[in-house]
Amino acid sequence: MPRRERVRQATVEEIKAVARAQMAAEGTAAVTLRAIAREMGMTAPALYRYFGSRDDLVTALVTDAYNALADAMEAAVEAVPPGRHGDRVRAAFGAFRAWGLGQPTEFALIFGSPIPGYVAPEATRPAGLRYTDLLGRLLADAHADGALDPARIDLRVPPALARQVEAFQRRRGGPALPAPVLAFGLGAWARVHGLVTLEVFGHLAPAVGDGTALFEQELEVIVRQSGLPD
Amino acid sequence: MPRRERVRQATVEEIKAVARAQMAAEGTAAVTLRAIAREMGMTAPALYRYFGSRDDLVTALVTDAYNALADAMEAAVEAVPPGRHGDRVRAAFGAFRAWGLGQPTEFALIFGSPIPGYVAPEATRPAGLRYTDLLGRLLADAHADGALDPARIDLRVPPALARQVEAFQRRRGGPALPAPVLAFGLGAWARVHGLVTLEVFGHLAPAVGDGTALFEQELEVIVRQSGLPD
DNA sequence: CACTGTTGTTAATGCTGTTTACTCTACCGT
DNA sequence: ACGGTAGAGTAAACAGCATTAACAACAGTG
Incomplete structure (x- = not known):
């Protein structure tokens, strides 16, 4: 250069x-x-x-934040041996929370409505999909290894949801997962997202102050429900 | 006057x-x-x-939004007979989502980081607790009626979480619930919050477009897990 | 009817993003 | 080695913003 x-x-x-x-x-x-x-x-x-423009600068900050979040999560996941699917999930979600609590303003930039009049342009899309793709890979790996317990996961998924979920998989390519598995993954994502945003934005503080225990509890519920051993 | x-x-x-x-x-x-x-x-x-000041105006808008949200949820709950705890929970969370999708900017005002440089002052606290208090009452009513299935809810709550949750109950007064029950309620709240914020802020659209089916699925999981009959 | 507090105005201050016209300087090709 | 040029920076200006101060008009009350 x-x-x-x-x-x-x-x-x-x-x-x-x-x-x-x-x-x-x-x-x-x-x-x-x-x-x-x-x-x-x-x-x-x-x-x-x-x-x-100023918006272009903010867009760059948003993209960087998405990438930093994905980097942190990927590093945490790769620190766990490939076979231990439960621990990998714990590591990924744990890193998500840790990053959010560590950089609350950047977290808000991504997951809050960041700045008035600013709407995230399409350009941030690829970076924004990195961390969800990582979660998807985790789910796919566990499923490929047969580590998920179908008996526990197999919540009856209504046909409408199954159709949407399958269309989503076709759009994004990659390995095809059964609709109940993917629906479970989306639910887990939403749970963690909800808990962490509540905590980072201070809505949880009046109730439990430090959210660590509640977060770990929720993590255990997710891991146990998925039937992952570790 | x-x-x-x-x-x-x-x-x-x-x-x-x-x-x-x-x-x-x-x-x-x-x-x-x-x-x-x-x-x-x-x-x-x-x-x-x-x-x-302008901030005072925004504060008034935040308070109004919290009250409108709580009003909508209370109205939805009261439209269901007192005994049907499952349906009341469904109504409350359904109203939460409907209100968020109906007034996304007001929803963002509350649950996003609303406006740069603006931090919600203490004055919004009482209004902000209304909808969570409603959820707490729903949980307490169901528990008082013995409608919750202890066998399903009784996830092993670690002592640290139990302590926090009990301290919270002492602070807020009202009926005392067993720690596992309250922890379950907090988890359910976080799940719904996560799903709805993802949807309202457009993070879910790339995956499933319309989130109705996923939301109803999540609702069923919550109701089934709580052991509520209806 | 006069007094007074409320509601509105205009003018001004110091921020903000953004554009324009201009200068300077470091590099590049001959 | 040197002239041309693209890039980086500046100052000046515009429009819009929240906010304050000084001032005018009105409604309600004694």
Whole structure:
């Protein structure tokens, strides 16, 4: 990479880093071009050399956040031996929660309605699918190994839901899972998502304060219901 | 109520109504004092006679949204005979989802990170507890009637979680429930919350499009797991 | 009928994103 | 080695934002 390109890339990274810092320190409202430029010893219009608009910058932050979340989850999963499906699921969801609690503003950027007037453009879609794809792979691996207990999972799935779920699988390709298995996976995802968003956004605090115990409980329920051994 | 007070109250309501309309039409970004005043044929500073600041107006909107949500859920629950605990739970959660899908921007105001720089003040707390209190009452009623199946609910609750849950009950008063029952209720709440927020914020659409079938499935899982007959 | 508090106005301040016109400088091809 | 050029930065300006201050008009009450 030519020097020119390299220093430019470094500036782009610095802008995003400063934006993230300001966001973490003062909330999403503090992400103003002028404040970022001031921190960097520049003027606001200079930032337009690097991002077409403030929304473009936010979009980059959203994409980065999705990727950081997926990276954290993938690293956690890969630290567990491939065969131990239960522990891999625990690791994935645990990393999801840990990342959310560790970077609440970035978590909010993704899963809250981030910034007024800003709607996530299509460009964030691929990054946003990474962590759900990971969860899907976990489910598919466990199913391929026969580790899922069909007797427990086989909730009677109504035909309408089965059709939707099968259409989804055709769209996304990859290994085909039975509708009840995929429906179970979607349910597990929603459960964890609900618990973690409630906790990160402070809605859970009035009830249990620290949500760790409740989260681990929910994790055990999921693992036990799936019939995964470990 | 004297006439003076009455017209003032009407103006307050009009301001909030216009704000809600703009929010629904153009997103939370459109909630600007100038735009509201313009729509009402006034100037922006006049609004300060009714709300101390823009944040105060947003706080009022948040409180109203919480109350509307609780009203909708209470109405749905009361339409079901007191004894049919399963159907009452279905009605409550169904109303929760319907309200969220019906007023997505107000839903986001409550459950997303609403507006940059805005953090919900303590004043919204009482209204925010109404719908969770309703869910708690539903659980307590079912338990008092002996409608919950202890054999299915009695997931082994670790001591740490049991302690937290019991402390929560002491703080809030009301009937004391066994820790496993309350933990089950919190889990059910989180599941529904997760599914509905995913759906309302558009994260579920790529997977299943219409989330109705998945939601009803999840509802059945909850009701069946609780052992409620109907 | 005069007084007073309420409701509204205009003008001004200091933010914000964004565009335009301009300067400077580092690199690239000859 | 040197002129041309693309890139990076600046200052100035515009429109819109929340908010405050000073001021005008009106309604209700003594």
